[in-house]
Amino acid sequence: MASVPHIRIEGLSLQYRTKGGSVSALQDVSVDIPPRSFVSVVGPSGCGKTTLLKVLSGVLKASSGSVSLDNRPIEQTDLSGKIGYVFQRPLLLPWRTALQNVLLTTEVARKDVPLAERQADARQWLALTGLSGFEDRLPHELSGGMQQRVSLCRALALRPTILLMDEPFAALDEITREVMQEELLQLWSATESTVIFITHSISEAVLLSERVIVMTARPGRVDEIIDIPFARPRDEELRGRPEFAGLVQHIRGKLHKRKVPVGADS
Amino acid sequence: MIRNSFTRTLGQVGVFVVFFALWELAVDLLHVKAVILPPPSVIFQSMYKHWYYLLQNSWPTLIAVAGGFAIAAVLGFSIAIGIAYSRWVSEMTYPFLIAAQVIPKVALAPLFIIWFGFGLAPKLVIAALIAFFPIVINTARGLISVEPELIQYMRSLGASWSEIFFKISLPWALPYIFASFRISITLAVVGAVVGEFVASDSGLGYVISYANVSLDTDVMFAGIFVLSTLGMLLFLAVVLLEWFFISWQMAVEAPPETM
Amino acid sequence: MKGFRTLLATMLVVAINAPAFALDKVTLRLDWVYGSEHAPIFLARDKGFFEKEGIDVTVLPGQGSTVTVKLVGNGSEEFGYAAADQGLMAYAKGLPVVSTAVILQKNPVAVIFPKSSGIKTLTDLYGKTMGVLFQSVGEKQWRYVIKYNKLDQSKIHEVALDRNIAAMIEANKVDASLAFFFNDGLKVVSDGTPMDWILLSDVGLPIYSTALLVNEDLLKKNPDLVRRFTRAFVEGWKYSVDHEQEALDAFLKANPTVDAKYSALKLPEVLKLTQSAETEKNGIGYSTKEKWEEMQKALVDMGIMESPIDVSKVFTNDFLK
DSSP: OOSOOOEEEEEEEEEEEETTEEEEEEEEEEEEEOTTOEEEEEOSTTSSHHHHHHHHHTSSOOSEEEEEETTEEGGGSOOTTTEEEEOSSOOOOTTSOHHHHHHHHHHHHOTTSOHHHHHHHHHHHHHHTTOTTOTTOOGGGSOHHHHHHHHHHHHHTTOOSEEEEESTTTTSOHHHHHHHHHHHHHHHHHSOOEEEEEOSOHHHHHHHOSEEEEEOSSSBOEEEEEEOOOOSSOOGGGGGSHHHHHHHHHHHHHHHHOOOOOOOOO | OOOSHHHHHHHHHHHHHHHHHHHHHHHHHTTOOTTTSOOHHHHHHHHHHTHHHHHHHHHHHHHHHHHHHHHHHHHHHHHHHHHHHOHHHHHHHHHHHHHHHHSOHHHHHHHHHHHHOSTHHHHHHHHHHHHHHHHHHHHHHHHHTSOHHHHHHHHHTTOOHHHHIIIIIHHHHHHHHHHHHHHHHHHHHHHHHHHHHHSOSSSHHHHHHHHHHTTOHHHHHHHHHHHHHHHHHHHHHHHHHHHHHOHHHHHHHOOTTOO | OHHHHHHHHHHHHHHHTGGGGOOEEEEEEOSSSOOGGGHHHHHHHHTTHHHHTTEEEEEEOOSOHHHHHHHHHTTSSSEEEEEHHHHHHHHHTTOOEEEEEEOOOSOOEEEEEEGGGOOOSGGGGTTSEEEEOTTSHHHHHHHHHHHHTTOOGGGSEEEEOOSOHHHHHHTTSOSEEEEEIIIIIHHHHHTTOOEEEEEGGGGTOOOOOEEEEEEHHHHHHOHHHHHHHHHHHHHHHHHHHHOHHHHHHHHHHHOTTSOHHHHHHHHHHHHHHTOOHHHHHHOTBOOOHHHHHHHHHHHHHHTSSSSOOOGGGTBOOGGGO
16 A cells, blocks of 8 residues: 555444443444545544544454455555554653654654654654644643644654544644644645544534534434535635535534434444 | 742651650650650660661661562562453452451461571561552552553554553553552561561561560660661652652652652 | 349348448459469469459450560559569669569579480580570570570570470471470470470579569558458469369360360479479468579679669568468
8 A cells, every 4th residue: 555545434333242232333334535635523422433433543343344445455454554543632651752752653663764764753743833842841841732732743753644533622722722723734734644533523624624424323324424615725714704604504403403312222 | 838848858857856855745744664665865865875786787677678678579560460461360369469468467477487487588578478469459550551542552553562561551550650669668667577576686676576575665666766767768769769760750740848 | 022122132231241342453464375374363363362352353464574564563553473583674674563472483484395306405405406585585594594504605506486486396497495394395295296395494594483563652552452462362373282173174264265285284384383492481472582682693694684773672572471
């Protein structure tokens, strides 16, 4: 897999066992994700968004259905070192400096690249996110937003073909959040990754992505896939446009319409 | 309240001073006989008079404590890894560990002497047995507490288990491990002295025990004071070690006035 | 109706005789946990010797003579049964403890060893392993005996032992040990190994053993109580010497869980220790100034006591009459 693959998810289902029986996390999910696209996933809590990400990163295995990358099944593709993951919380190692934290992923997955090169690269990423001068700070000396930036750099340092982001800006205040959104778009344009982005914020999804996947409550099914037509590069001004509000309205309506009961699938 | 290092130390010393002053007063006012409970002034005099004897006997106790603690650390650490990474080990060993912990080692001490002979060996065994439980519990806890999402991600990137252990899990568990070390070092002191009480010809436990039957209560307390000091110094050593290994953690957690 | 009248009559009788029922309540703290060496005391209590003297005694087990002596000297208990040499040491240190009856005339500390070891005299210990109670006055006594008998200490391999002497001997971890012969020595015998012993008293150590101790202030304040108590106490011992089985039975009845075989072995040996040339003439519990001074000299030589005191303060035979 030399370049960014075309991801096709077909009929993906996943059940897991609990004390009460078997629970269906995902049911018959089918999505098409072209290479280098930015796709957002929105939906109520517990609808399987994180589960979907974990299947894509290879941590979880589907119960049925398929995920293929350039028409090859994901089980047969070697994804190691090609997936970047950004969690809801920064999950930085508290004893490592910002620089050392960024190096963690390449330490593990890019051992062939010499250290000096990886360090220089890491510094660049930090600079790109506005953290020059903070390379030698420990996480507890950084604000929440800064820590999350470091986490982002850590993922990007891999030059991942697929970047998975699980509500990365949820814990940040609104202003920082908007700054981060802009930064993310800029950073992403410098890479060639496909981004799959989970969020609870509909406006965030519409701003960032060209495709929004709306999911239902558990068991997670695809309710609708909405294409966002705005051209890139995008910026904050977009929020003011009526088409923007319209799309947000539409998606909100989809999410509020279905009052699906939460409970275990039998 | 002024929160700086000097005032803090002054306060801590002050507590001791007040304690000894009250003791001195109480013994005087209540006309307590020196052979029952000597006042601190007499004890300090005794410490000065017998300083060499006390120092000489501090050494065997120190060796027993340090040795017992080291064994406890190695033993505790090994078992903890088993508990943290193997469900089977965890479930099988836990009840036994707890049962072993609650048995008073004082009761077993005479048996240890029969099994392990005289001298240092039984002291090491007792000290290690008393001290290792907190280390097991805390180390296992620390290793388990690592963020599973991060571990999963690292695995998906191709990290080997040993990489994950040494780069992530172990450093993550260090604060827990050192917390248990603080407790265990004091327990190791108790254990070594218990061993010395039961049968020994040297060490501070012997000093205390012998002074007791000789009705030299001042020497007995001198021994207790020295033992206490020894314990404090060892605790301090652990804290220094902690500072060396996990200074990042201490910077985050410890407010200035905590030791 | 008849029942009520009986009750009334009983109450009247009790009320009239009330003063006779006001016994002196005292405690007696022993030197160690209950053992048949205390059988005469149990006999005295359960046969009513104390009650006859108007005393209601509570017998308490001890944790060593050192503790008992401290308790009596501090006034926490009225009477104690503990080692006379500890009483002397305590008096020198400011604890006013006085002996009113020295019951065991000979110190029971001995070198004990299995009969099979072939040890006959102290020099036979050369080349052997011997357990020594390092944390007790016993060790000093042993050093004194070594000096007195001009033994070569380096030829005896000493190891630290205290609480598990019998077990160590039975496990063959030591060839001999310093011990209370009637405790650890007889315990081993009771478990099946014939033992022999050399009493330190027989090789140069003149030390009195357990005695009835009382606080000096109590003695001055209430000599009548002390007299009555001593009388009942000594009578218990006198009676037991002539009625050993009855004493043993009294002890076993009061302590049903003890090792009866071991207890039966111990009592006769202990009773033997109550006899000496002085007690033959003057009765059980008698002690002499000469012997006290001899003991004090040994203690000073051992380094246990710093300097001698006037021993006549520490004991009295007055209450034995």
